[in-house]
């Protein structure tokens with residue numbers, strides 16, 4: 001007698017890792033645009049008259065719509081109501097529209113001001129804000145997709161691999177734009193918009209990849225006997241938000257997330273400039289040092305994810321990562337430690353830190369929040385995190401402009417002193433330690449299972 005067993009497509013290794021590869025590529029394209037202007041800061045100041053504060057405004061715009069217009073929260077609700085296919089395609093399209101605006105602002109600089117900002121900064125920042133909305137909603141959508149395919153399996157490894165792939169986009173963005181803008185320049189004038197055009201092309205490719213994923217998603221649901229992407233029973237209800245925000249474990253993860261990521265992502269916006277101003281690295285190579293950070297995470301995030309899947313200890317991993325964040329930024333702040341080799345070592349250590357916390361944090365959320373509320377839970381965490389991603393670049397930009405300009409004997413600007421900004425970044429590490437310790441204690445009390453392996 002032959003036994004017929006209906007297997008979910010999730011059970012096929014090829015199908016689930018294939019789906020992961022496709023959606024991870026979409027994230028890689030988005031992460032490239034996240035950082036594309038960071039290495040261009042010196043060129044933007046020299047050739048387009050930007051100040052550090054302009055740079056800070058542009059980068060903080062990433063969170064404007066997510067934070068003030070609650071677009072991330074709406075995005076999470078849409079995700080739980082409409083499903084991953086609709087939301088993911090919408091997010092990928094939004095990234096393209098936002099980036100087109102950024103390209104326009106850089107390629108066709110405008111005179112005058114809008115709402116007190118230089119016109120080009122205002123238009124470009126608007127574009128970055130729209131892009132930020134798209135890439136964040138894409139991020140929560142992809143997180144939900146990974147849980148859909150990998151729950152009870154290699155969840156943390158899969159999330160680690162997705163982040164690793166996305167970070168290749170970050171590495172590309174830190175290493176390529178400056179040499180590319182210079183190489184494609186004409187008559188000594190660099191082509192600052194060219195790296196953004198490259199990103200636009202990548203985003204279109206990312207959109208096509210996600211379109212491909214939607215077919216895989218349909219197949220998965222068919223294999224599980226689901227005809228409608230969101231069933232009546234699973235549909236999102238407003239009471240779900242109340243359930244999430246009443247959960248102390250959720251708030252501790254959200255707080256740790258905003259503190260930890262405020263010490264990393266905004267730091268990356270300024271890292272190339274830090275290398276030039278503090279460590280005296282040549283402009284042409286300065287982006288290469290921070291780009292080591294994502295490279296390290298590409299290997300280590302899946303490594304720690306796999307460790308979490310098999311051995312557990314998620315809360316401990318997050319605590320160790322937070323301690324390392326404080327240590328690394330404190331060394332960056334120390335004025336006498338200014339040899340570029342120290343910068344390289346610190347960036348590598350920051351890469352380890354940046355692998356530890358995310359590899360344990362994101363796969364821990366499904367241990368605290370049920371799957372049908374996951375879209376909204378990830379969205380709320382991203383929303384809290386976006387306050388930091390928005391506020392921190394602005395704060396650092398203003399601090400640099402007001403308190404960190406060093407002038408030479410003739411009163412001419414010579415360089416930025418990065419001590420104070422780095423002390424601010426170190427403070428995020430200190431606060432993260434306190435929250436990570438509280439999360440570990442809460443896990444012990446409530447039994448979320450953060451210290452237990454993910455795999456059954």
Ligand SMILES: C[C@H](N)C(=O)N[C@@H](CCCCN)C(=O)O
Pocket residue numbers: 136139142143146159162163166261358362382385
């Ligand atoms: C910037 C974004 N809000 C974010 O936090 N991204 C995380 C990845 C979160 C999704 C994990 N499946 C990152 O570390 O890049």
